[in-house]
Amino acid sequence: MAAIELRGVTKRYGASGLRKSNGVTALRDVDLRVEDGEIFGFLGPNGAGKSTTIDVLLDYLAPTAGSVRVLGHDVPEESVRVRERTGVLPDGHGPIGERTGREHVEFAIEAKGADDDPDELLGRVGMLGPEEYPVAQYSKGMTQRLLLAMALAGEPDLLILDEPTTGLDPNGAREMREIIREENARGATVFFSSHILEQVEAVCDRVAILDRGEIVTVDSIENLRERAGGTATVTLEVANHDETAVERVRAVDGVVSVRVESPANTVSAGRVAAAAGKRAGGENEQRPSSSQRTDSAEPTDGAGRGDGAERSDGDAGKPARVVVTCEARAKAAAIATIHDCVPVTDVAIEETPLEDLFAAFTEGVA
Amino acid sequence: MNRLVGTPRRLLLYAREDALDARREHQVHTLWGLFGLVGLVITYTASQGTGAGVRSEPVGMVASLFAPLVLLVPLVALGFVATTIVEKRRSGALTVLLGLPFARRTVVLGTLLGRSAVIASAPLIALLAALPVALATDVAVDPGRLIAAAVALSLLATTFVAIAVAISTLARSTMLATVTAFGAYVVFVFDGWSQLPAVIRYVIHGFERPETTATWVEVVAATSPITAFANMLAGISPSLTDASIASAAENPELWEEPAVAGAILVGWIVASTGIAAWRFRATDI
Known part of the structure; x- marks a missing residue:
């Protein structure tokens, strides 16, 4: 079942008075389907229409044309039924009067007819302590955390989060991602927009890219990379160097180059392992940037320094690092080929930078 | 089924928390302090007027308080509530x-x-605050008039709160809501409403005063909340009519009958709320 389904949605903001011809079309004929149980990212440049789309989903705005269904309900007709089962962290929010953080959460629990423990929700978002202060005194990040606690009330089937990490420090952003994963593991569908591409990549199954009010593409990040024609660098730590494996992986369609590095150059092994763990859904999300990887993975004999050379630096039978540069679509085949030949102790993948990917699909600036 | 149960439960939750918001924002303290002071001062002044032969005709507690409260209740209802939703x-x-x-x-x-609930509590506080002063200074207190005044003022408060809520849902800015609320107070409390049809007829007749009075002008005049309030008082407690800021019709037509006047006040509440809900439903947030 589709958790969210937009069909032909257009939203036009009309100007009033004599300037009616100066209306702005924020969404144009948008079709979007988010499946039940997905973590779905919503990307787009400033002014692309992301918040407008979310506002339409929540019945803050009425679409000019098209149909909007959420959790099987028609939004304009049954928005209360939708919000009974949806947790919302909206953009452009503000505190309700002079209520304290605790009063906000208790109000959300009671409004949803839930029996959650306010302390548990506040503790989950790290807001136990300041919860007795009026929210008007909170920082932006504290308000974001509190609103997430309100969104979690009643174990919603769907979470709609508009720029959820805005104002959060790195720890807060990481905790937000952990909660998103936990909620998804519980069975909730998560739909969130973000400007921070790494946040989206870290948790999303699929993403939609919106540009100038139109959906440009909907796919997984991996597929988007393939479609964008980007290259990837796959680094495999193998238990013993095997030249046959190297030859076989060179023959894989899409592989550009292969080099074998000495095991002595394993200073970044921890980072590499961390990066591999991240893609496997592990807890550690520390991922090296392109520059970090370039610095730490420098081969001992100059092989693979951008000159296209394919030289081996490994001794047969000893641990080695195999670095494969390939088209994005060939990653899995390259890994499988090496894996079939020798024991692989670790894998790290460095993809086309998300910024490049984003730019490939939009004409704006993220 | 859940929907049927959920809607009234959430309505009561929203109303309760909104009233508590007024307390959290110290509106309740301000209102109760203001009205309590009004009750004390006016009743004390009335007691001085009835003593030592200064005034030959004694004035009861309710009669002395009623007109000021009728002036103040619409003022605080419009002033405190008109910005609530727009804010x-x-x-x-x-x-x-x-x-x-x-x-x-x-x-x-x-x-x-x-x-x-918040605004209607204010005149009740004034009456309650005045009561011990009246009893201590021998100012007459008629329990029947006291209850009638409390009921009537509560209805007046609800009527103007409904108008204020409508203003708050329709206005796009706090400034516009405030100005509109001030305009509404002038039109309704200072009788601008009943003057409006007369002005229209004056213009239609080529800027000359018409020799006859049209029935529709009288009907429109009777639909003013303050006029309807005065006409309704004639049925609840005729003696309060004299103490109000508007006078009731001596020989009431059908539209000036107390029951019809009460219906007009309820009509203001229903119409204001209905228009507010209808327009608010179609408004982009």
């Missing part, structure tokens, strides 16, 4: 509220219920 929209609180399962009509009705 929530401006601050982003409405975005949070409507992220929870509240229908927009619940926001309108909940605000009406919550704020009516």
Whole structure:
């Protein structure tokens, strides 16, 4: 079942008075389907229409044309039924009067007819302590955390989060991602927009890219990379160097180059392992940037320094690092080929930078 | 079934929390302090007027308080409530509220219920504060008039709160809501409403005063909340009519009958709330 389904949605903001011809079309004929149980990212440049789309989903705005269904309900007709089962962290929010953080959460629990423990929700978002202060005194990040606690009330089937990490420090952003994963593991569908591409990549199954009010593409990040024609660098730590494996992986369609590095150059092994763990859904999300990887993975004999050379630096039978540069679509085949030949102790993948990917699909600036 | 149970429960929740918001924002303290002071001062002044032969005709507690309260209740209702919803929209609180399962009509009705309770409590505080002063200074207290005044003032408060809520849902800015509320106070309390049809007829007749009085002008004049309030008092407690700021018709036509006047006040509440809910439903947040 589709958790969210937009069909032909257009939203036009009309100007009033004599300037009616100066209306702005924020969404144009948008079709979007988010499946039940997905973590779905919503990307787009400033002014692309992301918040407008979310506002339409929540019945803050009425679409000019098209149909909007959420959790099987028609939004304009049954928005209360939708919000009974949806947790919302909206953009452009503000505190309700002079209520304290605790009063906000208790109000959300009671409004949803839930029996959650306010302390548990506040503790989950790290807001136990300041919860007795009026929210008007909170920082932006504290308000974001509190609103997430309100969104979690009643174990919603769907979470709609508009720029959820805005104002959060790195720890807060990481905790937000952990909660998103936990909620998804519980069975909730998560739909969130973000400007921070790494946040989206870290948790999303699929993403939609919106540009100038139109959906440009909907796919997984991996597929988007393939479609964008980007290259990837796959680094495999193998238990013993095997030249046959190297030859076989060179023959894989899409592989550009292969080099074998000495095991002595394993200073970044921890980072590499961390990066591999991240893609496997592990807890550690520390991922090296392109520059970090370039610095730490420098081969001992100059092989693979951008000159296209394919030289081996490994001794047969000893641990080695195999670095494969390939088209994005060939990653899995390259890994499988090496894996079939020798024991692989670790894998790290460095993809086309998300910024490049984003730019490939939009004409704006993220 | 859940929907049927959930809607009234959420309406009461919204109304309760909205009334508590007025307390959290110290509106309740301000209102009760102001009205309590009014009750004390006016009743004490009345007691001085009836003593030592200064005034030959004694004035009861309710009679002395009623006119000031009729002037103050619409003022505080419009002043305190007209910015309630528009301010929530401006601050982003409405975005949070409507992220929870509240229908927009619940926001309108909940605000009406919550704020009516707050505003209607103010004249009751004035009457309660005046009571011990009146008893201590031998100012007459008629229990029947006291109860009638409390009921009538509560209805007046609810009527003007409904008008204020409508202003708050229709206005796009706090400034516009405030100006509109001030205009509404002038039109309704200072009888601008009944002058409006006369002005229209004056213009239609080529800027000359018409020799006859049209029935529709009288009907329109009778629909003013303050005029309807005065006409309704004639049925509840005729003696309060003399103490009010508007006088009731001596030989009432059908539209000036107390029952019809009461219906007109209820009509203001229903119409204001209905228009507010209808327009608010179609408004982009």
